[in-house]
Amino acid sequence: MNPSERLQATYKKQYEASRQHAYPSLQERKDTLEKLAQLLENNQDRICDAIDKDFGGRSKNETLLLELMPLLGSVTYVKKRLKKWAKPKSRHVGLAFIGANNKLIPQPKGVVGVVTPWNYPLFLALSPAISAIAAGNRCIVKMAANSQNLCRLIDELVSASISDDVLSVIPGTSAREFSSMPWDHMVFTGSAATGKVVMEAASKNLTPVTLELGGKSPTILAPDYDVATAAERVTFTKFLNAGQTCVAPDYMFVPEGKVDEFVTHAKAVMQKRYKDLSHPDFTAIIDESAFNRLQATLEDAKAKGAEVIQLTQGTTLDAEAQKMAPHIVVNPTDDMIVMQDEIFGPIFPVKTYKSMDEVVEYVNERERPLALYMFTNNSRTQDELLYKTLSGGVCINDSLFHVAQHDMPFGGIGNSGMGHYHGEEGFKEFSKLRPVFKQSNMTSKIILLLAPPYGSVFKTAINTLLKFRI
Template sequence: MSEAEAKQIERMKAVLEAQKAAFRTERHRPLDKRKADLDRIAGLCRTNADAIAEAISKDFGNRAREESVIAEIAFVIQDAEHTKKHLVKWAKTRKVGVPMTLMPGKAEIRREPKGVAGIVSPWNYPFQLAMAPLVAALGAGCRAMIKPSEYTPGTAELMKRLLADAFEEDHVAVITGGPAVGEAFTKLKFDHLFYTGSTQVGRLVAKAAAENLVPVTLELGGKSPAIVTPDYPQDAAAKSIAWGKLFNAGQTCVAPDYVLAPKGSERDLGEAIINVAAHQFPDASSDDAYTAIVSDRHYDRLNAMIEEARQGGAEILQPGHDAQAAQAARKIPPTVVLNPPADAAVMTEEIFGPVLPMVGYSELDAAIDFVGDRDHPLALYVYSTDKTQAQRVLDETMSGGAAVNINLLHLSVPDLPFGGVGASGQGAYHGEAGFLTFTHERSVFSTGKWHPSRLLAPPYGKMFETVAKRQMK
């Protein structure tokens, strides 16, 4: 660990203590102040949209501005405004019924902020995946510390500056640094820790948080399948799947990770997807609308996956491109891998790039079993004009979220909880689910000065027996 990292770790410990102290002085932040916090988030997004998109693009080597605007900046603005609109309703104390045997009395559920939240955000959507959890935390009345990914340092520094201008450090703070700082961050005694990233690192984060019994939300990933049934128009499937897979060059946790197509149609569907890609990006190596791979390490990993599948007998489909120019720009051309070996990395690891395996299935049962035999994915997509078949896929599989005849966009519906299940994550956010993630639902039961329960105290006698018999009926 470097001296700079050691100083940063000491600093973040001091920030945590300052935020905890500030929370103790304002345990129940008024709703009007929370709304003002959300307005500040939306405002900094609008005012600094160009700077945010530019920083993200620089971190990636090239990121399509349109993708940053719609998936990062506009997303956060809408999230903040939706939270503000519904905040009073979400924060309201809920009254619940009281059994006759416990009367007289009243019971209620108070929705109270947990305290200080730690947010660990990834590189693939470096602004949105830091700010959306922050929106939820601020809406709940919490204070927050954010640890962005070291792979997108420019965006991290910009967020640090923008949030420092908008909030006091004892309210919102950004902690930058490398893996040593990130590891130390996850070991802090937050009141809630929110992590977005890989399943492998998620396990380590959960272990670190467990030492202090810190509750954790894990937004992970996995291999999200797209099942195409025989009745669905091939061109329509190709257009939808190509868009979802190639948005942000496939560096999206809910991008289709592989396609299950009716046996015999794999090549036709694969070629249709490549044709769509070639139309969308006539020259992937030089087209600014086509996003680069975030780092040399990630670029090399994707190339190795393609080559391994090729060596294993899979056929590789790609549009025409300048290979040298693509390499210089750190861009992987849109790639379809036809029927790769089952043990190839493209079929066992989350791809996180514009590489799409295509696997044939004989009947729908086989496709459902294929998904069921693997870890539960973060998302599942089914393309079918037959509502019965689509419903059957949903009924017989499990995933964090799902969509029918579309992909990706389920996470943009504000009131749909977004999160994984099993290996793809635990917990959810967006909308009220996000508010509740950073909220403690406190149970309160109150009575008058005297309560009949006094009659049930020892020494036990006939009164106790009478009441117990009634409750046992």
Template structure:
């Protein structure tokens, strides 16, 4: 079934799809463990059976993206998340025991939390990891017993078209459906009366999504990114730190919400760090232009944006270090490939320092004392990720204790996102709410508190019913005290 929608009008067809799912959800009643596992299994089958077609579609959208990158970041990670939910779902679905007030717990009373599906969840996904950003939240949404409507980015049309066809093949539209289109469809989608809405993308768009959802009091989870810092300690293995940071930054051409934006390096170690970065890239990418392993910018628009950051920095006298062979730093716009560049101590008012980079640039800032690093990070919006490299345990604890971010990785880049047993989400301008694994199951479930009375009418026994008298006075006196 083709769910493609014309740009206008879009509201009515979207509302009809939502009504279809909500009607089916209500008719289904209790969503059993077997039903949830079946839906997860169908997602796994979809990914495994069509992994080659997925790689080809993503390659068409990016122009240059290795199938191994797509298999690792999109297919393997998605299958892993789906299997993690499947493995733990029976345990998560069990009612969670709580303790009734004394003495009711001794008199047969029970208290517990029942996790119920919310209903229909809207999922709005970005272009940078177009498959995983569908299935990572979808694993939690289906595990929690919900149905889903999905709106992918218009910047990856080949991938969206393929996924739309595959979802129609593996699922009824009352279970999962995908709608495609540009900003008009996105605006109408975010205005629907979902039971929950999750959006992954730019902070500016996130504001519009939250505003639209608020009109219907739809709860939202926003994963928005931001400028994520890296701290390289003066104590530690500089070579290993550079290797891990540059490898992580080069991942997907820097087009990840948790990719480092700027890196603090001890002033006296700057030149050694730059040399190590150059050596790392030379080992991984002997060439950049025409190299199928190096991921291009997704399109000419983003190519122009990143090129503009570099050009502005050069014009302002910033030291720019391209990590590539001579003459391979920037391609023509049609190929939209840019080598990873280091920008050394750029001014604070440059675009590379005020905007989320989301591409193959890493700003390097030098420092003398860790306190100035902490103060700098805390003076800015809270990032989605923070990275610390070093062996000084006391310094690490000081950084983690005095800063705030969506997540942290120590001596690693982006691994906090790959751990399905950790919550993933932002704080402040980098987002709100989280998902992944148990935390995602709870995000997309309604936690309903249930109290069951025991065999004694405790209110009558305690004298808390009118007419009041000495018994309630003594009971209150015994309870209201220091």
């Protein structure tokens, strides 16, 4: 069976299962999630090796830290709280309906399609799947073309322990075919440009979508904050996965007069972490096209007059290993490539500023970012940045780690995406809150007084209701 035939057959199987068994029990959902956790736990080395092979060099430690650990933690968190989330919720009944009853039942949507990118191929495939399964849905995952070693492995592991009418990972599927199918909900993580194409395809089936699209997430170092501490923290999250992270700090504002200090500390920290490009914990750029794009981005910044500073010792580029040394680009201009598109690599532009108003204006003139990061202990500055800007998420005095909070929704705004998952909000994202009104005999008799023909009784009743705004 080729990938297209398998996709269609699996979709049909899940569709029929979702109609015949619309509400999987909470125990069934928990059992599926635990099986998923166990296959991840029992195959850590194989998973790390597959991702390493797909990247052409990806630290096992980063895979454990950034993909396996948060997924296993998420399963534990969800299983403990699922009963509470799925419990029907009572809702207020209007005075005109005293004796009746309102409640909301979270019902599964049905079959969820998940389209994932290559940069965090395991986490971004299974994190939304965990939320979808917890809500009682069936799920089919399409991994990126650059993640096929991992995709084949996860397909093997999932197929051996979980029924394909609940969860399936299918290698080799076409993105065009996948996104055009009549899903009950679809999740896409990737670029804004591709997100628009996916949303257009989904609209033909009126498929609701969750889009996680990234963008240029700004970082602001306030005058009150210790420069060395900020440099230590932001370089950790910026250069994880060689900067190939949708919520990586994309560029940074540093107060005038503090750039040299920031660069000095950043160099010292990075040279302790990575001796040079041969260090096994420094991840490769995913493919030749991305490597060439990042090289061109650096050359463009140099040609247009920016100061480009390498943070580690030794070679700047290793074309064979597709590795690039981490760099800071000081005071880039807006006509440079590095300030126009999401960087998705180990290049960190640093801009200077005189006032916080200048920073707020710059951020607000651009597309809404997926994340905004600030380093400040000043509560007034925190509030100014929080309430004068908009972003998908915020970290104060760190970056990226808001994504690791199991009880916080993760999602974008505007050009950086729509919808969210993780935690209870993820459960709700993949549920339809089904309103159920149960009439009482007493209320029914009163309501029928409002039925035609409309005479004096009706006028008295309606005027009373209007007067008291019932």
